Amino acid sequence: MKTAYDPALVDRFLAHYWTYHPVDATFMGNLDNDARLPPAAAGVLDAERAAITELRRQLEATEVPDDLGHRLDRRLMLSELQIQDTAARLRPRFDNPAWFTGEAAFSIIALLLPQSAPVRQLALTDRMTAIGTFLDDGLRYLAGKPAPKSWVARAVREAHAVSRFLRGDLRLHEEFSDSWVMPAEQAAAAFELFATGLAGLDDKDPACGEAYLADVMATVHGLDLTPSEAVARAEQAFDTLETELEQMAEAIDPARTWQEIVGSLASVHPDSEDAVIDSYRHWDRRAKTDGASLVSPAEDYALEYRWLSPCFRTVAKDLYFLFYRSPPGLNAKSGSTYWVTPPGDDLAAFLGANSTAMVKSIHSVHHGSIGHHTQNMRARNAASRLARIAGTDCALGLAFLGSGTLIEGWACYVEDLLMEVPGFYTPEEMLLLKQFERRNAASVLVDIKLHIGAWTMEEAIAFYRDKAGFAPARVEGEVVRNSMLPGSRLMYWLGVEGIKTLRRRWKGDTLSFHDTLLSFGHMPLAWIGEEMQRAGQLNA
Secondary structure: OOOOOOOOHHHHHHHHHHHOOHHHHHHHHHHOOOOOOOOOOOHHHHHHHHHHHHHHHHHHHHHHOOOOOHHHHHHHHHHHHHHHHHHHHHHOOHHHHHHHHHHHHHHOOOOOOOOOOOOOHHHHHHHHHHHHHHHHHHHHHHOOOOOHHHHHHHHHHHHHHHHHHHHOOOOOOOOHHHHHHHHHHHHHHHHHHHHOOOOOOOOOOOOOHHHHHHHHHHHOOOOOOOHHHHHHHHHHHHHHHHHHHHHHHOOOOOOOOHHHHHHHHOOOOOOOOOHHHHHHHHHHHHHHHOOOOOOOOOOEEEEEEEEOHHHHHHHHHOOOOOOOHHHHHHHOOEEEEEEEEEOOOHHHHHHOOOOOOHHHHHHHHHHOOOOOOHHHHOOOOOOOHHOOOOOOOOOEEOOOHHHHHHHHHHHHHHHHHEEEHHOOHHHHHHHHHHHHHHHHHHHHHHHOOOOOOOOOHHHHHHHHHHHOOOOOHHHHHHHHHHOOOOOOOOHHHHHHHHHHHHHHHHHHOHHHHHHHHHHHOOOOOOHHHHHHHOOOOOOO
């Protein structure tokens, strides 16, 4: 006979999770694990799986709660524990050399970001001191094991970049202390030794296989379609969107292709360095004002656009260093920082990269204003405790991947949402958004075909570069990261399509739909739809 659900299980789950993911804990705002690095010694995965088994037993012995927050917490814990166990058994994170470099790098950087100010000095030096043992454990685990050559290359690049940072630009941090020098040097040497120790590892196919990917789609994202069904939908959309792009271009300027029109948007930009950062702020305000009738913007939590700190400008190029990062849900304070990368030697390239179209759609809408920023603020008040932090940006990606269909789905969806506001976008900018939509459909194809073995890494890179319209400079990095995180790119386009479907079924008005959607926090979109249906808010 099942027992009543105990809300204290959330605390047990988080204690377990933070034991094995202390860097995630720092990003989430938990201060108790700031001095620690993840355990990586022999036997850790077995101990983790044993703890997972016990937690699952406790959760499965409870009844499904009537309370919304408790019900979603229980479901999210069961989902995460299941996929964590599967990953530890079939695709352990320790198999990825770049997991070690990423965790070690961001164990330090997480404590240096504005969201962690003031710097917790002892925790910082403790972590730097512990990096040698952590990376040594990594080399012992990886010895003699094959690893995808692209993962090894990324790990080596990250190791060298962080080593240079620790010996150089770290001193530019506003709170730099001489007490950091010795542990930073020890950590830098450990990164260099780790990079050297990776030489000679045999190559390995990074594909996870169709069964594993299907498990991710069903268990993590709550999707009711198979990988092959998702591919069929995305292929049809990719072809249809190509036709729509051509038709839109014809209406704008019959003498130019859609690629030429989209390319010309780079020439429409602010005329100076200072005007660029002012444009970020202007379009953020404009999006919140113009979009207020469609979704209630987060006005009670500041978003400060500022130039990227000098200490991070070089190392950010080689790491998963986000210009906007979800604020720590457990210690959110009063505002977030949005980094703007300053110009280098080529001012013209800088201005083109910060065209009005890109600043408006990607920076001020997708990430700022009513995009991720509003979404993250609404999540802080979610009924589910875990939904307040599940979408935390960590060293390699979201803390709980299942939150991605809502998180990335919303941010992409909201770009198009402002087309419903007359005059916010020009026709040329709407064409760019259509290209973004097609690119997201392409990402479904790469995510799935790469992991079921239908495409090699080289074929995926060629598809992104030659057919999908990704910027050539970011193509390889996109595919490598996709290969590390199966199911992480399909959630963008499928998330948008899921939101559109729920909106069509919503019984109320547009504003109430969007506000209700975001009120669930960081949660799989499919589960949100089920809860809306349970509450009688959707038409059949």
